[in-house]
Amino acid sequence: MLTLNFDKLEGLVPAIAQDYLTGEVLMLAFMNEAAWKATLATGRATYYSRSRKCLWVKGETSGNVQRVLEIRIDCDDDAVILKVEQAGGAACHTGHRSCFFKKVENGGVRIEGRPVFDPKEVYRK
Amino acid sequence: MLTLNFDKLEGLVPAIAQDYLTGEVLMLAFMNEAAWKATLATGRATYYSRSRKCLWVKGETSGNVQRVLEIRIDCDDDAVILKVEQAGGAACHTGHRSCFFKKVENGGVRIEGRPVFDPKEVYRK
Numbered sequence: 001m002l003t004l005n006f007d008k009l010e011g012l013v014p015a016i017a018q019d020y021l022t023g024e025v026l027m028l029a030f031m032n033e034a035a036w037k038a039t040l041a042t043g044r045a046t047y048y049s050r051s052r053k054c055l056w057v058k059g060e061t062s063g064n065v066q067r068v069l070e071i072r073i074d075c076d077d078d079a080v081i082l083k084v085e086q087a088g089g090a091a092c093h094t095g096h097r098s099c100f101f102k103k104v105e106n107g108g109v110r111i112e113g114r115p116v117f118d119p120k121e122v123y124r125k
Numbered sequence: 126m127l128t129l130n131f132d133k134l135e136g137l138v139p140a141i142a143q144d145y146l147t148g149e150v151l152m153l154a155f156m157n158e159a160a161w162k163a164t165l166a167t168g169r170a171t172y173y174s175r176s177r178k179c180l181w182v183k184g185e186t187s188g189n190v191q192r193v194l195e196i197r198i199d200c201d202d203d204a205v206i207l208k209v210e211q212a213g214g215a216a217c218h219t220g221h222r223s224c225f226f227k228k229v230e231n232g233g234v235r236i237e238g239r240p241v242f243d244p245k246e247v248y249r250k
Contacts, residue, residue, distance in 0.1 A: 002229065008175065014139045014153055023148030028139055028204040040229075050133065071229035072237075075217050079153040081225050092200050100197035100206050104127065104165075109198060 002040065005078040006033055013078050017045060017058075017091060020069045020083040026091035027099040029058075031080070043068050045082050062122045064088035090116045093123070127165065130203040131158055138203050142170060142183075142216060145194045145208040151216035152224040154183075156205070168193050170207050187247045189213035215241045218248070 004013050012030040019026055029047040031039065035055055038046040042057075045066035049056040059065030070083035092099040095115025102109045129138050137155040144151055154172040156164065160180055163171040167182075170191035174181040184190030195208035217224040220240025227234045 002232065002234065009134075016141055016150060016153065018150060023150075025141060025143060025148075025150065025206055028141065028199065072225035073227040073229065073234060074153065074224040075219050075221070075226070076224075077227075079224070081150055094200050096200070099199040099201075099204070101200070102198040102202075104196035104198065107127065109127065112197075 003077070004031075004033075004036060004073065004080065005076065008078050012048060012050075013080060015045075015047060016079070016081045017066055017084050017086075018081055020085055024098055025100055026066075026084070026086055026097070029056075036080075039068060039082070040071075045084055058091075059087060062088065062093070064090060064122075066091070088117065088122075093119060095119050095122070128202070129156075129158075129161060129198065129205065130201065133203050137173060137175075138205060140170075140172060141204070141206045142191055142209050142211075143206055145210055149223055150225055151191075151209070151211055151222070154181075161205075164193060164196075164207070170209055183216075184212060187213065187218070189215060189247075191216070213242065213247075218244060220244050220247070 011032050015031045016028050017026045032048040035046045035048045045058045047056045065087045066084035068082050072081040090097045095117040101112050103112045136157050140156045142151045157173040160171045160173045170183045172181045190212045191209035193207050197206040215222045220242040226237050228237045
């Protein structure tokens, strides 16, 4: 009943994380079936990292976890929305609240807003 | 400058259509480079249909076009948000305002809201 269609995208579905209160879209990532099940089981947004090729509990490094308060599935069962409470005030690894901080304007891109944290401090390597 | 990274997903990027006024996420679809350029050039949301394997001007059949009022690009240039004015009151081919009308609840799915149009009348075949 709660299975998604993972066949269209080689085992993945896109997942939109949206601020539960404001509706702001914070990020878009992908889930494989294990990430989807982990999200349902834990209530923490869990994605599949395409670059690292592993499950990715959002915030496991930065502490900026996403508590999932509502889940929506689309008409074709091949995309989901997680309505989340974003810890740390920012979803983006750049420190911006939302990953979608580049606004198209006059044929170029304008950066909207300022980072709320310094990535160098959060991702110590 | 306004090029996206189409390499991560075999020539596609996911595109989120969001209601310009309310922030409601209406649908998620994909764009190839031609769809992206057409969207920029025309101001009408244009996607790439994975099932039909062709450009898809949203609303070309139903009349429910999406006028693009703002475009956001994410940190990695591999996802976009179109903030749109949705003609006809509904983005979904089922007649629902949003494609994301299935809400996960108590281990199952509950349909939220009612269709605002009858697909049989809109998609005459």
